[in-house]
Amino acid sequence: MSSNLKIEKVCEWCGSQFVARTTATAYCSHRCSSLAYKERKRQAKLQQFKDEYARTQNKPDKDIQEIEFMTPIELSRLLGMSRASIYNYITAGVIKKLRLRGKTLIRKKDVEELFETPPTIDAYIPCRTQRNPISEFYTSKEVQEKLN
Ligand SMILES: [Zn+2]
Structure with missing residues (x-):
C-alpha cells in the first residue's frame, strides 16, 4: 500500500x-x-x-445405537417423559421389564415394538389406582350366586 x-x-x-x-x-x-x-x-x-x-x-449416557437394555430413568430421558409415567406403563404391563436384584431393565427392542403396535389408552393405569388394590373378594360360591 x-x-x-x-x-x-x-x-x-x-x-x-x-x-x-x-x-x-x-x-x-x-x-x-x-x-x-x-x-x-x-x-x-x-x-x-x-x-x-x-x-x-x-451427550447421552450411552450411544442409543449400541444399547440393548436401559433403565426406566434412561427411557424417560429418551422419550422425554416423566419417570412416573414410565413406571406407570411398566406397572400396567405396556412396557415389558426385566427385574433383577435392585435393577429394572427395559429392552430397547420391546420399546421399538410399542411403536409398531401402540398400546391403547386403556392400558395406562395411573399410580393412584395401584394404591387402591382390589377391595372386593368373592368366594367361588358367591361368584356362582352373583352370575347365576
Ligand atoms: Zn481507536
Missing part, C-alpha cells in the same frame, strides 16, 4: 475518526488494535467454552 494514501476511517474499536495510511487499517492506534485483538481472543475462547459445554449437555 502506498503511504501517500490518506483514508478517513472510523476506528473499529473506539469509534473515533482517524486518517489511515492503508485500506486495511481498522484501528486508530496500536492500543485499539491490541485491545481489539485481545477481545477477539477472548470471544473465541468463550465460544470454545460454550461449544464444549453444549457438547457435554447433549
Whole structure:
C-alpha cells in the first residue's frame, strides 16, 4: 500500500475518526488494535467454552445405537417423559421389564415394538389406582350366586 494514501476511517474499536495510511487499517492506534485483538481472543475462547459445554449437555449416557437394555430413568430421558409415567406403563404391563436384584431393565427392542403396535389408552393405569388394590373378594360360591 502506498503511504501517500490518506483514508478517513472510523476506528473499529473506539469509534473515533482517524486518517489511515492503508485500506486495511481498522484501528486508530496500536492500543485499539491490541485491545481489539485481545477481545477477539477472548470471544473465541468463550465460544470454545460454550461449544464444549453444549457438547457435554447433549451427550447421552450411552450411544442409543449400541444399547440393548436401559433403565426406566434412561427411557424417560429418551422419550422425554416423566419417570412416573414410565413406571406407570411398566406397572400396567405396556412396557415389558426385566427385574433383577435392585435393577429394572427395559429392552430397547420391546420399546421399538410399542411403536409398531401402540398400546391403547386403556392400558395406562395411573399410580393412584395401584394404591387402591382390589377391595372386593368373592368366594367361588358367591361368584356362582352373583352370575347365576
Ligand atoms: Zn481507536
